[in-house]
Amino acid sequence: MSYLETAVEIAREAGALLANYFERRVRFELKGEFDLVTEADRASEALVVERLRSHFPSHAIVAEEGGGHESPSEYRWYVDPLDGTTNFAHGFPMFNVTLGLERAGEAVAGVVYDPLRQEMFAAERGAGAYLNGKRARVSTVRNLGESLASTGFPSRKRSHDVNVHFFYQVAMASHGVRRTGSAALDLAYVASGRLDLFWEFGLKPWDMAAGALLVREAGGRVSDMNGAPHNINSSPHLLADNGALHAPALEFLAEIFQGNFRTPMPEIK
Ligand code: IPD
Numbered sequence: 001m002s003y004l005e006t007a008v009e010i011a012r013e014a015g016a017l018l019a020n021y022f023e024r025r026v027r028f029e030l031k032g033e034f035d036l037v038t039e040a041d042r043a044s045e046a047l048v049v050e051r052l053r054s055h056f057p058s059h060a061i062v063a064e065e066g067g068g069h070e071s072p073s074e075y076r077w078y079v080d081p082l083d084g085t086t087n088f089a090h091g092f093p094m095f096n097v098t099l100g101l102e103r104a105g106e107a108v109a110g111v112v113y114d115p116l117r118q119e120m121f122a123a124e125r126g127a128g129a130y131l132n133g134k135r136a137r138v139s140t141v142r143n144l145g146e147s148l149a150s151t152g153f154p155s156r157k158r159s160h161d162v163n164v165h166f167f168y169q170v171a172m173a174s175h176g177v178r179r180t181g182s183a184a185l186d187l188a189y190v191a192s193g194r195l196d197l198f199w200e201f202g203l204k205p206w207d208m209a210a211g212a213l214l215v216r217e218a219g220g221r222v223s224d225m226n227g228a229p230h231n232i233n234s235s236p237h238l239l240a241d242n243g244a245l246h247a248p249a250l251e252f253l254a255e256i257f258q259g260n261f262r263t264p265m266p267e268i269k
Pocket residue numbers: 080082083084085086151152153154155180181182183184200202203207
């Protein structure tokens with residue numbers, strides 16, 4: 001089995017486990033003031049890490065809930081055992097399990113699996129992106145004014161977040177901005193043409209490892225919000241889009257960074 005086939009198999013198994021917990025509704029605990037974690041996050045991570053370790057004992061694993069495995073191997077897995085925990089804990093049906101593999105710092109394979117819709121987004125470097133085995137491609141929208149966008153807000157340090165300015169400006173300049181609560185699905189949706197662009201500040205490497213590869217393999221572009229090459233371990237923010245929107249989106253974001261708002265914030269009268 002290839003790395004991707006193994007990742008697909010593991011994601012399907014972890015997804016079934018998550019769907020099962022979701023039906024039963026689980027209690028959540030707080031990791032930070034508004035940062036939720038559930039028994040399902042931990043059980044899914046234990047399963048994914050156990051399976052990865054039995055298939056690839058020498059590979060390094062970085063997993064969100066801390067159950068990873070350090071190793072000098074050039075292969076490194078990034079695991080988000082449950083992306084969309086806040087949705088999950090509230091019974092809002094939008095979450096996934098995602099695994100991304102790097103070789104010598106370069107993304108080579110990734111999966112994002114939504115168990116409720118049974119949608120498996122999978123990509124391998126140089127071999128394209130797929131949704132349930134069919135080729136996935138980014139949209140062909142060329143103008144920001146005709147685009148559907150998405151973003152997210154961090155659960156940590158959220159009072160310091162400037163993204164509300166970006167949210168408002170893009171919302172006023174596009175068909176709308178969605179806040180799905182699941183960054184890996186945002187990226188998978190850009191890769192499959194359901195969204196035209198996505199941006200977010202402060203994501204973690206496991207949120208993006210698979211999704212960024214999906215977008216690139218589906219013909220889209222990924223950079224930081226200033227247009228610099230994106231690195232899942234060090235970039236402060238991410239912009240992913242269908243490629244055609246990359247230049248206009250960067251120009252628009254640059255204006256917002258400079259405090260040049262095309263639409264002034266409305267006053268409450
Ligand atoms: C979160 C989701 C959310 C994003 C947050 C992430 P989690 O991941 O991807 O959409 O806005 O920044 O932390 O905590 O549910 O795995």
